[in-house]
Amino acid sequence: MNGSDAGWMTKISLSCFAFSYLLAMILEVSRLFFRAPIRFLVIVGMTFAGIFAHTVYLWLKFQEDFSGGTPMSSWYDWCLMVSLAVAFTYVIIAIKKNENSIGIFFLPLILMFIAVALMVEDYEAFSNSEATNVWAITHGVTLLLGTSAMMVAFGAGVMYLVHAFRLKKKLPPRLGFRLPSLEWLEQCNRHALFYATGLIAAGLVSGAIMNILKSTQNQTAIPWTNSVIISSGVLLIWLITVTIFEAVYKPARQGRKIAYLTLASFVFLAMVLGFVFMAEHAGQTDSISLVTGVLK
Amino acid sequence: MKLQMIGCSHHHTDVAFREKLAFQPNQVVEALAKMRTAFPQSEAVLISTCNRVEIYTAAENEKDCPSAQQLINFVANYHGLAVDEIATDLRSLDGEDAIRHLFTMAASLDSMVIGEAQILSQVKQAYDMANQGENTGPLTHSSFQAAMRVAKRVQTETNIHRKRVSIPSVAVADYASQFFERFDDKVILVIGAGEIGEETLQYLIDKNARDIRIINRNHQRAVDLASRTTGEAYPWEQLDNLLVDADLIVSATGATEPIVTAEAFQAVAEKRYQRPLFILDLAVPRDIDPALSDFLGVYLYSIDDLQDVCDRNRKARKREWPKAESIIDEEVVRFMTDLYRRVTGPWIGRLKQQANEIKAAELERLLNKLGDAAQDPKVRKEIEVSLGRVVNKLLHPPLESLRDEVNPEEGPGLLDALKKLFQLKD
Numbered sequence: 001m002n003g004s005d006a007g008w009m010t011k012i013s014l015s016c017f018a019f020s021y022l023l024a025m026i027l028e029v030s031r032l033f034f035r036a037p038i039r040f041l042v043i044v045g046m047t048f049a050g051i052f053a054h055t056v057y058l059w060l061k062f063q064e065d066f067s068g069g070t071p072m073s074s075w076y077d078w079c080l081m082v083s084l085a086v087a088f089t090y091v092i093i094a095i096k097k098n099e100n101s102i103g104i105f106f107l108p109l110i111l112m113f114i115a116v117a118l119m120v121e122d123y124e125a126f127s128n129s130e131a132t133n134v135w136a137i138t139h140g141v142t143l144l145l146g147t148s149a150m151m152v153a154f155g156a157g158v159m160y161l162v163h164a165f166r167l168k169k170k171l172p173p174r175l176g177f178r179l180p181s182l183e184w185l186e187q188c189n190r191h192a193l194f195y196a197t198g199l200i201a202a203g204l205v206s207g208a209i210m211n212i213l214k215s216t217q218n219q220t221a222i223p224w225t226n227s228v229i230i231s232s233g234v235l236l237i238w239l240i241t242v243t244i245f246e247a248v249y250k251p252a253r254q255g256r257k258i259a260y261l262t263l264a265s266f267v268f269l270a271m272v273l274g275f276v277f278m279a280e281h282a283g284q285t286d287s288i289s290l291v292t293g294v295l296k
Numbered sequence: 297m298k299l300q301m302i303g304c305s306h307h308h309t310d311v312a313f314r315e316k317l318a319f320q321p322n323q324v325v326e327a328l329a330k331m332r333t334a335f336p337q338s339e340a341v342l343i344s345t346c347n348r349v350e351i352y353t354a355a356e357n358e359k360d361c362p363s364a365q366q367l368i369n370f371v372a373n374y375h376g377l378a379v380d381e382i383a384t385d386l387r388s389l390d391g392e393d394a395i396r397h398l399f400t401m402a403a404s405l406d407s408m409v410i411g412e413a414q415i416l417s418q419v420k421q422a423y424d425m426a427n428q429g430e431n432t433g434p435l436t437h438s439s440f441q442a443a444m445r446v447a448k449r450v451q452t453e454t455n456i457h458r459k460r461v462s463i464p465s466v467a468v469a470d471y472a473s474q475f476f477e478r479f480d481d482k483v484i485l486v487i488g489a490g491e492i493g494e495e496t497l498q499y500l501i502d503k504n505a506r507d508i509r510i511i512n513r514n515h516q517r518a519v520d521l522a523s524r525t526t527g528e529a530y531p532w533e534q535l536d537n538l539l540v541d542a543d544l545i546v547s548a549t550g551a552t553e554p555i556v557t558a559e560a561f562q563a564v565a566e567k568r569y570q571r572p573l574f575i576l577d578l579a580v581p582r583d584i585d586p587a588l589s590d591f592l593g594v595y596l597y598s599i600d601d602l603q604d605v606c607d608r609n610r611k612a613r614k615r616e617w618p619k620a621e622s623i624i625d626e627e628v629v630r631f632m633t634d635l636y637r638r639v640t641g642p643w644i645g646r647l648k649q650q651a652n653e654i655k656a657a658e659l660e661r662l663l664n665k666l667g668d669a670a671q672d673p674k675v676r677k678e679i680e681v682s683l684g685r686v687v688n689k690l691l692h693p694p695l696e697s698l699r700d701e702v703n704p705e706e707g708p709g710l711l712d713a714l715k716k717l718f719q720l721k722d
Contacts, residue, residue: 037452163474168589170601172608173470182572184477256592257570 010060012053014080018114020050021087021107028103031176040098047091047103054084065125074125075277078144079117083110085148093188100180105155113151120277135210139203146199150262150269153192157262160185164256186258193262197239200269204236231275235268297639298361299435300390301397302368303343303350306408309385311346316375317382319344324422327374328429334370335362339433341426341440343401345418347408352398354435364388395439396628402443403450404457405620410613411457416447439631446627453623456616459609464492466602466609467576468499472544475574475595479505485542486510486527487535488549489517492578496546497525509538512549539564545575547583558587565591578602640698640711646720647695651687659683 024046027039058072058080065071072081090106126136163179179185211222211229222229242261304314319327324342331340331353337360341352351371355361362370368386372379389397400406402419423440426432432440451457476482484505486493489512497508508527511534512518518529530538539545539556549555570593577584577598589596659680663670670676698710714720 035453035455167471167474167595170597172605173474179474181473181477182475187477 025107083113143203149196493548
């Protein structure tokens, strides 16, 4: 691709893909009120347009940061990559379940992470040496994927609870608001929670190892009493507890129980991320570089 | 050009009459072959379902198309019936009425259960069979392809097909599908061996249900139902065990007291570990204690819960009716306009050709008469253009009227008038 071809791509900004997702969400909501024959295609088209702009934006940012030394190594980039991963997952599910109102639950999560990215845009990026550390990469990538999986589990869990409530109360099927079957939602929820648990646990353990290594190498490590460390530890314990609970207590494997457990797990994760951002974890501590180590 | 339909449907004839005229698939093939022999220049499509028997015929030249009486005779002969026996109950439509009926029927607005999806595939099948038998031609191609397009428009632009109206169909399609993604790995328990249970079971089998367990106080009836379907009959004593294993229960017995009480279900619930259970209680009075819906993971629906949806769906279908009708109207007008243009097109061309020949002859005569005065190319061109304008201006209004004519009742009249006025020959 030559410079003139790529010229228009440099004009792609965060607002381009955020607007595409927002428009897709508005169209999803409009399903509740009236029928329109080509709306689904427009929703998918808008989401694909958003994903395209989102990918191009991150790619160009990667190239720009790469010349500066440390690409994709800020919380801003991390949040945008989580939202892109969820957008990908959403569009695949939406095409597979094209009669269902999946977007009402997923698109707000995507937009929420874009909004969080904007909030942490000014946070300091990680240094080159921090970003290329193998444990830091493992920490960042597993947390990114784990958070994305947790978002999917959360979306499916909320849908399950809404759907189960409607069916239990015998509410009549509503035009334009059709959810996937309880069985599908339960499976999606359980699988996503399973992967999220594994990935987040791996992310937290690699973070702990990284911290131990730093303290043994006389580098500045995060104190073990730091609120982020404590809340991460609590999250890890919670996820292990949920896994054991599911294994030994049969009812926890199905129905509303798993949805409630997912919601609680998501709240824990949100709390940890909240602590991270509030403490400007990114500016003070070692953490992640998501792709530098691989691509550099 | 002629397009017509003769036939009967559930609206005006009873099932005994329709049975007499029905064509089995092999008979359709045979009848179409006989029609091709009897009326070689005519196109034909034969639709035979349990609710209707209809024959559509068409020909570019009206005289090639069999008359309604000839078709009645053909049907009577084929089935070995007396013409008088069937003639009065057969309906005959032609032109726009036949097209409107075809579109309405394909869109399932003429069906016994409005909006049922089966009719479109039956129309498609009939058209395919006529194609295979080489009974179709330009008119049947365009009308049947248009009918299928119209049916799809009605399907996508209205809710008329989405709303089911029978209790078993609503129970399976609108409710069971909200619980289960697939049915082939689910344990279906049918309590009772009556009609409604059997009908619901058929819908579940259509959805690929395989593990079907049937239980009835009269075991023999359960065995009979199992032999008619793909289920397995169990003795009544095993009810509790079956309740533990079931994912979906359809209960429709004639019992006067609940056969599953909340107290009895307590022990079952403990063994189920809150595994979701969808219960369809289709019996009146109810078979299942309503208190069961208080158990975690139990979703209990009675006939009243489903009846509300059926009634709402019926009302919703009625509301959608005008929308569907306006689609049919619009498509009929479009089709007839296209059809009429196909008829008038060659005559318009012929009239223009005739006018141009007159213009050319007159131009030549005038130029000869003018001699040297018309040698200047500019003058010649000006005269030619002027004559052309006169011809065009004279022909424009009648041709415009002819092109815009949609109503076939008036159309051929105008065309005939044009032919007579300008002495156009075939």
